[in-house]
Amino acid sequence: MLEIKNLHANIDGKEILKGLSLEVRPGEIHAIMGPNGAGKSTLASVLTGHPSFEVTHGEVSFHGKDLLELAPEERANEGIFLSFQYPVEIPGVSMVNFMRTAINEQRKYRGQDPISATDFLRLMREKKELVEMDNKLTNRSVNEGFSGGEKKRNEIFQMAMLDPKLSILDETDSGLDIDALRIVANGVNKLKRPDNATIVITHYQRLLDYIVPDFVHVLYDGRIVKTGDKNLALELEEKGYDWIKQEVGSI
Amino acid sequence: MEKQYINLYKQYHETIKKHSSSLMNVSRDASFALFEKLGFPTTKLEKYKYTDLTDALSYDYGLNINRLDIPVNPYQVFKCDVPGIQSYLYFVLNDGFYPVNDKRNDELPESVIICSLREAAEKYPALVEKYYGKLTATKNDGLVAFNGAFAQDGFFMYVPENIQLDRPVQLINIMRSDVDFMANSHNLIILEKNAKAQLLVCDHTMDDVRFVTNRVTEVFVNEYATYEHYKLENTHNRTTNLSTLLIDQKASSIVLGNIMTLHNGVTRNTIEIGINGEHCETTLCGMVVGDKNQQVDNYTSIRHNKPNCHSTELFKYVLDDVSKGGFTGELYVARDAQKTQAYQTNKNILLNRTAKMRTKPQLEIYADDVKCSHGATIGQLDESAMFYMRQRGIPEKEARLLLMFAFTADVMEHIRIDALQDRMKMLVEKRLRGELSKCEGCVICQ
Ligand SMILES: Nc1ncnc2c1ncn2[C@@H]1O[C@H](COP(=O)(O)OP(=O)(O)OP(=O)(O)O)[C@@H](O)[C@H]1O
Numbered sequence: 001m002l003e004i005k006n007l008h009a010n011i012d013g014k015e016i017l018k019g020l021s022l023e024v025r026p027g028e029i030h031a032i033m034g035p036n037g038a039g040k041s042t043l044a045s046v047l048t049g050h051p052s053f054e055v056t057h058g059e060v061s062f063h064g065k066d067l068l069e070l071a072p073e074e075r076a077n078e079g080i081f082l083s084f085q086y087p088v089e090i091p092g093v094s095m096v097n098f099m100r101t102a103i104n105e106q107r108k109y110r111g112q113d114p115i116s117a118t119d120f121l122r123l124m125r126e127k128k129e130l131v132e133m134d135n136k137l138t139n140r141s142v143n144e145g146f147s148g149g150e151k152k153r154n155e156i157f158q159m160a161m162l163d164p165k166l167s168i169l170d171e172t173d174s175g176l177d178i179d180a181l182r183i184v185a186n187g188v189n190k191l192k193r194p195d196n197a198t199i200v201i202t203h204y205q206r207l208l209d210y211i212v213p214d215f216v217h218v219l220y221d222g223r224i225v226k227t228g229d230k231n232l233a234l235e236l237e238e239k240g241y242d243w244i245k246q247e248v249g250s251i
Numbered sequence: 252m253e254k255q256y257i258n259l260y261k262q263y264h265e266t267i268k269k270h271s272s273s274l275m276n277v278s279r280d281a282s283f284a285l286f287e288k289l290g291f292p293t294t295k296l297e298k299y300k301y302t303d304l305t306d307a308l309s310y311d312y313g314l315n316i317n318r319l320d321i322p323v324n325p326y327q328v329f330k331c332d333v334p335g336i337q338s339y340l341y342f343v344l345n346d347g348f349y350p351v352n353d354k355r356n357d358e359l360p361e362s363v364i365i366c367s368l369r370e371a372a373e374k375y376p377a378l379v380e381k382y383y384g385k386l387t388a389t390k391n392d393g394l395v396a397f398n399g400a401f402a403q404d405g406f407f408m409y410v411p412e413n414i415q416l417d418r419p420v421q422l423i424n425i426m427r428s429d430v431d432f433m434a435n436s437h438n439l440i441i442l443e444k445n446a447k448a449q450l451l452v453c454d455h456t457m458d459d460v461r462f463v464t465n466r467v468t469e470v471f472v473n474e475y476a477t478y479e480h481y482k483l484e485n486t487h488n489r490t491t492n493l494s495t496l497l498i499d500q501k502a503s504s505i506v507l508g509n510i511m512t513l514h515n516g517v518t519r520n521t522i523e524i525g526i527n528g529e530h531c532e533t534t535l536c537g538m539v540v541g542d543k544n545q546q547v548d549n550y551t552s553i554r555h556n557k558p559n560c561h562s563t564e565l566f567k568y569v570l571d572d573v574s575k576g577g578f579t580g581e582l583y584v585a586r587d588a589q590k591t592q593a594y595q596t597n598k599n600i601l602l603n604r605t606a607k608m609r610t611k612p613q614l615e616i617y618a619d620d621v622k623c624s625h626g627a628t629i630g631q632l633d634e635s636a637m638f639y640m641r642q643r644g645i646p647e648k649e650a651r652l653l654l655m656f657a658f659t660a661d662v663m664e665h666i667r668i669d670a671l672q673d674r675m676k677m678l679v680e681k682r683l684r685g686e687l688s689k690c691e692g693c694v695i696c697q
């Protein structure tokens with residue numbers, strides 16, 4: 001479904017991704033781990049089309065389409081969803097209006113009519129229950145004044161609403177208390193289907209107890225330097241990244 | 252520029268006076284003398300440095316000093332499309348009050364007086380004399396002086412003690428002329444103790460000629476009275492709207508002003524509120540959506556002369572193309588106006604590099620036990636919010652629109668007439684989309 005080949009990307013002339021390759025197939029869960037500043041969020045930004053990043057080399061295809069040719073909104077409507085590491089507050093734009101606009105844009109992209117008011121309300125209710133989100137939050141402006149954990153929960157709520165094919169969760173676990181972590185992870189698992197896939201960016205093995213990955217990758221200095229199964233995460237938790245850095249250095 | 256008007260006055264002042272009321276004529280010559288001395292304001296004056304009238308005043312305008320009838324019945328041709336707004340409806344056609352002939356106005360409580368200022372001056376001389384010109388008298392201002400010399404009529408509203416109007420009064424200023432035209436009018440609004448009124452003033456243009464309007468409005472809000480003043484400007488881009496709104500607030504009164512410019516040519520609003528009693532509440536808001544070569548300057552002044560009052564000021568501008576905005580927020584707190592709380596905010600979004608905004612807070616605070624704050628920002632749309640929305644599938648154009656609309660939302664929250672708020676939201680959204688946001692019955696050229 002997603003194929004990244006030898007991806008290089010810059011910000012402000014500084015190269016951050018330095019030849020990254022990755023393949024994700026339907027039904028898979030990939031975890032990406034790696035030290036601070038390695039380029040994990042950059043990968044998420046580049047895949048979703050953030051205008052600050054410049055791709056200098058490499059290819060990305062999504063369901064056979066050249067992803068790099070598409071505008072951010074087109075990528076979203078093709079089914080790519082990013083749960084942001086730092087969700088943005090948008091004062092004055094209500095959650096309800098925001099969600100309705102997003103849903104209808106997606107439907108328009110797919111040649112469908114706008115959603116009816118009753119269907120929309122039902123969908124909202126259903127998905128709020130999935131992540132046990134408080135009604136009060138959806139009545140407010142997007143993320144405005146939300147606590148760190150509430151913002152993360154709101155990201156998964158939006159993911160549930162938009163039903164993406166590929167979800168990228170960028171440190172969705174950070175800032176969540178233990179109960180919230182379980183609720184959010186359960187939500188993600190319930191949304192799991194054989195035809196969609198998830199990339200989980202995290203620093204903590206704990207999340208991977210709930211969302212069990214098929215692959216664990218280590219992203220270091222702009223490249224994926226090691227890939228393993230879920231046991232790699234346990235090993236990283238125990239030993240840190242130094243041994244990986246040494247391995248890379250010795251190549 | 253001034254010369255032709257000075258000559259006009261010298262030659263025709265008898266005609267001007269003949270078609271006005273003796274009460275308005277009392278100070279006419281003095282106003283003229285002041286205008287002769289001051290002339291039209293220029294950008295050299297501190298108060299007018301964001302208002303450039305050179306171009307607007309370089310044309311020849313007709314004035315209707317003979318008060319010839321304008322052959323149009325606004326009640327028939329004008330359809331205000333604020334759906335669901337139940338209002339008492341009045342028109343000022345160019346610069347004259349149009350005789351009332353609408354059934355809707357039959358339900359106005361009998362003790363409330365709404366008529367032309369000229370008629371009021373004749374029928375209720377004591378009342379008019381007590382208030383007329385009391386706020387303009389101290390203004391050393393070329394436009395106010397010009398108005399004092401040339402205005403012959405205007406809108407008059409009197410709400411007696413304890414009368415609270417159940418629906419808004421709507422005053423529509425319509426400009427109708429086949430040649431370039433200038434209108435001067437003077438409005439007088441009086442709310443007695445514990446009275447309540449909401450006034451919605453709409454400015455419209457019906458013909459595609461150049462217009463200048465120079466309107467002065469004096470408002471007296473007595474003890475415990477509540478007055479809301481909404482102004483919606485939706486005129487074409489060859490219009491110059493000069494307006495002076497002067498409000499006098501007595502103890503425990505509540506005033507809300509909300510001044511919205513959606514479409515215009517050159518606009519100068521001077522709004523001065525004097526808080527002259529304790530425990531007053533004052534809210535002054537405004538919003539500007541400008542593009543092409545529109546110019547809007549809001550000069551505001553809130554003077555806390557008495558203790559224990561609260562004022563909030565909030566102005567927001569969205570400017571595109573080569574439009575220009577100006578905002579001045581003068582805040583004065585007198586030495587014994589202790590326990591004053593005064594907050595001022597002016598936020599602006601420039602959609603490109605060619606649009607210009609100039610903003611100036613001007614605080615003079617002489618009391619020590621006060622809470623005052625002011626803040627002004629000029630910026631662009633929040634790029635991270637834009638990306639966030641696009642990541643959710645919302646196209647760039649739509650995301651921009653949502654952000655701009657959100658930006659103006661808090662000004663619109665300060666519209667306390669539901670139907671008007673809904674209508675404004677729709678007009679603003681259409682305007683931001685670049686569609687015509689005109690009401691039926693007026694011309695807007697793009
Ligand atoms: N706007 C920018 N200008 C310059 N450098 C940037 C910019 N944004 C990111 N970087 C740099 O790119 C590198 C990768 O950042 P990125 O956010 O992708 O790291 P990360 O792997 O997500 O780290 P973390 O685990 O801390 O979230 C960092 O060195 C960062 O400083």
Ligand SMILES: [Mg+2]
Binds near residue numbers: 042
């Ligand atoms: Mg990161």
